[in-house]
Amino acid sequence: MKGFRGTLAHRFTESPLLQLRLPPWRSRLIAVLILSSFGVLIGRAFYLQVLNNDFLQEKGESRYRRDIEISASRGRIADRHGDVLAISTPMKSIWAIPSAATLTPEQTRQLAALLETDPAQLARKLDTDKTFVFLRRQIPPTVADQVAALKLPGIGQDKEYRRFYPTGDMTAHMVGFTGVDDKGLEGVELAFHGQLLGQPGSRSVIKDRRGQIVEDVGSIKAPRDGKDIRLALDSKIQYVAYSHLKQAIAENNAKAGGVVVLDARTGEILALANWPTYNPNNREKLSGSQLRNRAVTDTFEPGSTLKPFTIALALDAGKVRFDTVINCAPGRLTIGSATIADAHPHGALTVAQVIQKSSNVGAAKIAATMPAQKMWQMFDDVGFGQIPHLGFPGEVSGRVRPWKSWRPIEQATMSYGHGISVSLIQLARAYSVFARDGDLVPLSLTRIDGPAAHGATVFSRQTARDVRAMLEMAVQTGGTAPKAQIPGYRVAGKTGTAHKLEGGRYARKYVSSFVGFAPASDPRLIVAVMIDEPSGGKHYGGDVAAPVFASVMSNSLRTLGVAPDLPLVVAQSAKSPTVKAKL
Amino acid sequence: MLRLNILLVLAAVLCSLGVVTSQHKARRFFQLLEAEQERERQLEIEFGQLQIELSTWATATRIEKVAREKLKMRTPEAANVLTATPTGGAAR
Numbered sequence: 001m002k003g004f005r006g007t008l009a010h011r012f013t014e015s016p017l018l019q020l021r022l023p024p025w026r027s028r029l030i031a032v033l034i035l036s037s038f039g040v041l042i043g044r045a046f047y048l049q050v051l052n053n054d055f056l057q058e059k060g061e062s063r064y065r066r067d068i069e070i071s072a073s074r075g076r077i078a079d080r081h082g083d084v085l086a087i088s089t090p091m092k093s094i095w096a097i098p099s100a101a102t103l104t105p106e107q108t109r110q111l112a113a114l115l116e117t118d119p120a121q122l123a124r125k126l127d128t129d130k131t132f133v134f135l136r137r138q139i140p141p142t143v144a145d146q147v148a149a150l151k152l153p154g155i156g157q158d159k160e161y162r163r164f165y166p167t168g169d170m171t172a173h174m175v176g177f178t179g180v181d182d183k184g185l186e187g188v189e190l191a192f193h194g195q196l197l198g199q200p201g202s203r204s205v206i207k208d209r210r211g212q213i214v215e216d217v218g219s220i221k222a223p224r225d226g227k228d229i230r231l232a233l234d235s236k237i238q239y240v241a242y243s244h245l246k247q248a249i250a251e252n253n254a255k256a257g258g259v260v261v262l263d264a265r266t267g268e269i270l271a272l273a274n275w276p277t278y279n280p281n282n283r284e285k286l287s288g289s290q291l292r293n294r295a296v297t298d299t300f301e302p303g304s305t306l307k308p309f310t311i312a313l314a315l316d317a318g319k320v321r322f323d324t325v326i327n328c329a330p331g332r333l334t335i336g337s338a339t340i341a342d343a344h345p346h347g348a349l350t351v352a353q354v355i356q357k358s359s360n361v362g363a364a365k366i367a368a369t370m371p372a373q374k375m376w377q378m379f380d381d382v383g384f385g386q387i388p389h390l391g392f393p394g395e396v397s398g399r400v401r402p403w404k405s406w407r408p409i410e411q412a413t414m415s416y417g418h419g420i421s422v423s424l425i426q427l428a429r430a431y432s433v434f435a436r437d438g439d440l441v442p443l444s445l446t447r448i449d450g451p452a453a454h455g456a457t458v459f460s461r462q463t464a465r466d467v468r469a470m471l472e473m474a475v476q477t478g479g480t481a482p483k484a485q486i487p488g489y490r491v492a493g494k495t496g497t498a499h500k501l502e503g504g505r506y507a508r509k510y511v512s513s514f515v516g517f518a519p520a521s522d523p524r525l526i527v528a529v530m531i532d533e534p535s536g537g538k539h540y541g542g543d544v545a546a547p548v549f550a551s552v553m554s555n556s557l558r559t560l561g562v563a564p565d566l567p568l569v570v571a572q573s574a575k576s577p578t579v580k581a582k583l
Numbered sequence: 584m585l586r587l588n589i590l591l592v593l594a595a596v597l598c599s600l601g602v603v604t605s606q607h608k609a610r611r612f613f614q615l616l617e618a619e620q621e622r623e624r625q626l627e628i629e630f631g632q633l634q635i636e637l638s639t640w641a642t643a644t645r646i647e648k649v650a651r652e653k654l655k656m657r658t659p660e661a662a663n664v665l666t667a668t669p670t671g672g673a674a675r
Binding site: 087216235239563564 | 628631660
C-alpha cells in the first residue's frame, strides 16, 4: 500500500506505464473497435427510429391508445306545444359468445331470472354453433348492471337506444315508430329519418393500466345528436279527434275510420287520427290493417263531398249563379244507358239548394254544361290525383282518370264524387279553397313559425265566398247535416255518402264522410271525417260522420280559444244568472 | 465551471420534477373532467327518462279520466260560456 501511495506521488506524465514502448497499432485497434461499436449503435437506432418507426409506434399505441365511439341520440319528436311524442333512452342488449359461455346450471338460472326468460330456453340458445347470439335486447340499464355483476364468462353487453312513445296509440299513425336498430319505419319517424338520425362521433384516448382514460390524443370528432322535430300536431286536438272517432266507430259498428284536422290559415296538420290503430310501444301482434295510416294511404270514392267543387267551377266559369234554378225533377236523370238518381227526389232547386239538399241530378246537370278538360283541370288544381308529398310511407295519389277517356256518364258521376277516388287528407286540403278565399294551402307536418304560406289560387274570391255560404246552408235546418251544428259557431260543410265498390259493382256498403270548417265568418279549422262501413243502422254522412265533426270541431275550437261568431241569444237569457253566480 | 455545472444539473432535475408533477396534475384534472362529463351524460339520460314519465302522466287520456272521475269536472255547455272580448286600449 505504501509503495502504491509512493507511485501516486509521481507526476502523472512520469508514470512508468506511459514510458512503456507499446506498439502504436494497439491503441489504434482499440479506437477502431470503439468507433465501430458506436457505428453499430447508430445503425440500430436508425433502424428502430427511422426504418421501423411506424410498426413500432403502432405496436406501442395499441397497448395504451383506444378509439372510443361517442354515441349520439336520435332526435325527439314533440307536438306544437313541446309535449314529447317520441324520445330515445339508452338501454342495454345482452349477448353471448356460445363457445366461451360455459355456465354452471346455477349461473344459467340466475341469468335467466334477470333476463326474464326460461332457463331451459336460455341453455338452448347458448348451445349453438353460432359465434354470436343476442340473449335479450333493450333491457333497462339497471338490469344490465346486475347481469354484469354476475361476471359470467362469454356474456357481454352493448349500449343501444330504445324509443318510447308516451302518447301510445293516440298518435301512432302520425309519429310512426323505429326498428330495433333505430331506423325509422313508419310515419314521421320515417319521413324525417334523415334529420332525426344522430351522427356518432369518435375520439382517441390513452388509457392507463386500470383502464381509465388519462389523455385525449389526436382530434375529437364530436357526435352530432339528431335534430328535434316540432310537429304541427296539437296533442289536445289529436286526443279530441282520436277519442271521438273511436267512440263513433263503436257506436256505428264500423270497420274503420279517420279524422283529419287542418289549420285553415297555415295548412298545418293539427290532428290525424285513424282507427284501427296500435300501440307503438308494444308491437308484438301487429296486423297490416292496424298499421295503415288510412287518412293518407287509403282512397275512397268521396261521394257528395265533391259536389261543391263542381258547383264552384260552374260559378267561376259564369255558367250558373248562386240563385240559378235547376230542374231536378223527377229525381232521376238518364245519360246514355245509365240512370242517376237522388236519394230523395227534389223538384226545382237553386244552385245553392243543390248543395244544401245534396242533389246528384242537380250536380250532374251543372257538370254537363262544362267541358271534361276543365273539370279534370280543376280536380288536378285542388290536388286530387296527386301525391300529397308529406313524406309518409305509402302516400297515394288517388285516382282521377285522364279527361280524354271520360264518357258523359262518367263526367256526371264525377260531379257528385263517384268514379274518382281521393284520400281523406287530400279531401281536407281541397276544402281549404273554400275555407280560404279560393287558394289551396300547402300542407305542413311541422309547426310553422314564420308567415303562413300562400297556395295557388284555384277559384276567385267571390266564388269561394258563395260556396262557403252554400255550405253553411247544408248544415242549417233543411240541409243534409243539421247534426254538424255547433252552438255558438257558424259552421259550413258537406256530407258524403258513397257506396263502396266491390269487384267492380257498387255494394250495399257505405263510406260516410263529412268535411267542413268553422267559424264560417273567418274559417280557422278544417275537419274531415270518414267512417268506413257503418253498420249500426245508419249510413248517411249527415247521421254518422256529421256528429263526429261537430264534437271534434267544437272541442278543438274551445281548445284553441276561438271566439264564437254566433250569439247564443235564446239559451243565454235563461241561464245567464247562474253563470254570473258561478263567476 | 464546476459550480455552473452543478447548478445546471440541479435546474434540470427541478425542471424534470416539475414536468412529472404537472403531467400528473393534468391527468388528475382530466379524470375529473371525464367524470363530470360522464355525470352530464347520465343526467341527460335521466332528464330523458323523466320527460318520458312526465308525458306519460300528462297524456290527454289520463287527464280527462282524472278530471271526469276523480274531480267530477265536465265540459261547460255552450249556454254557460261567456266570451270576454277585449275592449278599449288593449283591443287590437
